[in-house]
Amino acid sequence: MLKLYDYPLSGNCFKVRQMLAWLGVAHETVPVNFYPGREHKSAAFLANINPLGQLPVIDDDGFLLRDAQAILVYLASRHHDAQGHWHPDDPKLRGQVAMWLATADDITRTASAARLHDTLGYHHLDIDACRAGARAVFRVLDDHLAEQASMGLRWLASAPEPTIADLACFPYVALAGEGGISLDEFPALRNWVWNFRHLPGFIGMSGIFPAGSA
Ligand SMILES: N[C@@H](CCC(=O)N[C@@H](CS)C(=O)NCC(=O)O)C(=O)O
Incomplete structure (x- = not known):
């Protein structure tokens, strides 16, 4: 198993x-x-x-x-899901997914590092650089999601359903506050976090609660 x-x-x-x-x-x-x-x-x-x-x-x-x-x-x-929407076969969608998967690591290096600094005492990390780096990546994501919304799209790749790119970028955006990074200046990103949390079967974790839970 x-x-x-x-x-x-x-x-x-x-x-x-x-x-x-x-x-x-x-x-x-x-x-x-x-x-x-x-x-x-x-x-x-x-x-x-x-x-x-x-x-x-x-x-x-x-x-x-x-x-x-x-x-x-x-x-x-x-383990392909019935619709295959998590990792679509279409070449352009697959390219977009790969691009945002790479961005997920940028989010780990910045927003996740800021959270490790603030919550687990990783004080050797340069917290100002981590937060500034996270805001720079969040700006790119927010602009992209605002543009997607103007075309009636809700997710990172130009597909009607979320992909693994959304899943990969999601947690450290949703947990940004634990690293002292506010999402106030990123409205499209906040909306995307809300949409993701409301997906059926969303399990959540400490600090990211499924929609409808206390
Ligand atoms: N690129 C890796 C990064 C994984 C990563 O940074 N994991 C953290 C836990 S969330 C870790 O193990 N950090 C310890 C370290 O980097 O030394 C991935 O996406 O899985």
Whole structure:
């Protein structure tokens, strides 16, 4: 059975948990003591699970894969949902999805880093640079989503349904406040977060509650 090396407070792990839920893939979770244990930096983890010392990682019957975006591509390809909307076949949509998957890592390097600084004591990080970097990426996303909205589109790729690009970019935008980054100046991005939280089957995580919950 597929195993997910997981940490509940990780937005990158959330991406995989949510994809597994939406695709209905049976799996087991291997909890990793990310904080305070730093188990992801242990010799055993580096040697056997991920030499980069990062989460998430999956082990699908011996097939080890790291990096949230790579895992989303793999899961959506292997367990195709009925409509195939998470990773569409159309070449232009696929190109757009790949482009925004790359942006997801920019969000991790900036907004997620700011959150690690503020919530888990990663004080070696340059918080001003993290926040400024996050705002720069959010500006690009907000402008793009406003333009999409003017054409009657709600998601990052020009498709009627969300794709793995939306899932990959979502958590650290939604959690930006935990890194001291306000979404006040990004109305289209706030609207997109709202739409995403209202998708059927949205599971949420600490700090991002499903629509309709307390
Ligand atoms: N590109 C990777 C980045 C993963 C990442 O930064 N994961 C965090 C947890 S959310 C981590 O393991 N950080 C520890 C580190 O980078 O040393 C991905 O998207 O999965």
